[in-house]
Amino acid sequence: MPELPEVETIVRNFRPRLVGQRIASFNTSWPKSITPSFPRVRSALTDRSITALTRRGKFIVLHLNDASWLLVHLRMSGRFEWAADAPRRPNHIRSTWRFTTGEKLYFCDARKFGRITHTHDLAIATADLGPEPLARNFTPTALRTILKQRRRQLKPLLLDQSVIAGLGNIYTDEALHRAGLHPATTSDRVSATQSERLHESIRSVLRLAIRNHGTSIDWIYPGGWMQKRLRVYGRTNEPCRTCGTPIKSLRIAQRGTHICPKCQPKNGHKRTRRRKRSTKG
Ligand SMILES: [Zn+2]
Incomplete structure (x- = not known):
């Protein structure tokens, strides 16, 4: 399953392609993965522009120009495919964003555990998440x-x-x-x-x-x-x-x-060999 570094890499790779795009249509062949429902998300996305692409935990966050957000969780096997990159139609396409430029973003997911959620309140949608380990407040x-x-x-x-x-x-x-x-x-x-x-x-x-x-x-x-x-x-x-x-x-x-059983002993504290610092100048 992709973790923070993989999701961060995906966000960085797709940011230049996605930010500024206007969504012409959104379709899915797996409505179960869409929250609150496919018809509601389709109408929420149509004609919206993507203003930013960020990450929160393992979620990819698409910021939309009406101050709403689309959260994508890749779970076990989800991945983004960019139509321009793939002359062949990729396998396991579950959802497709078509942009006004004619370009397409596919959400492919062999095991179908991935989730796409639209929200008008990002704070509520991510309220269950703990701190970001690379953020300044994670001291x-x-x-x-x-x-x-x-x-x-x-x-x-x-x-x-x-x-x-x-x-x-x-x-x-x-x-x-x-x-x-x-x-x-x-x-x-x-x-x-x-x-x-x-x-x-x-x-x-x-x-x-x-x-x-x-x-x-x-x-x-x-x-x-x-x-x-x-x-x-x-x-x-x-x-x-x-x-x-x-x-x-x-x-x-x-x-x-x-x-490593030696570097990570069960009940003990790892013995750290520290050289005594010399106080001599
Ligand atoms: Zn070791």
């Missing part, structure tokens, strides 16, 4: 408060979109490895130092992934390079890039999880 203190207030295992906690928006299986595993934390650690037992390291790890891995255009591990999301930089996700039995120990896969809260 080390904010994460410390989140961890302290909840007594949940780190893995399901970080995956919960109402706690932090945008992390999925890949970047949760990667951030926890970089922070040296076992994913089954209970959040209120994370020390201040560990919490600060986790904050830094979440942000640095997301920034690195955006720079690498996200992770491409299947045909659904092509074009990314981050898979070459992953340290644990999808690397079962391969050596840890930090210590050489084989990466282990396990299930935590029903989710496939990848760890």
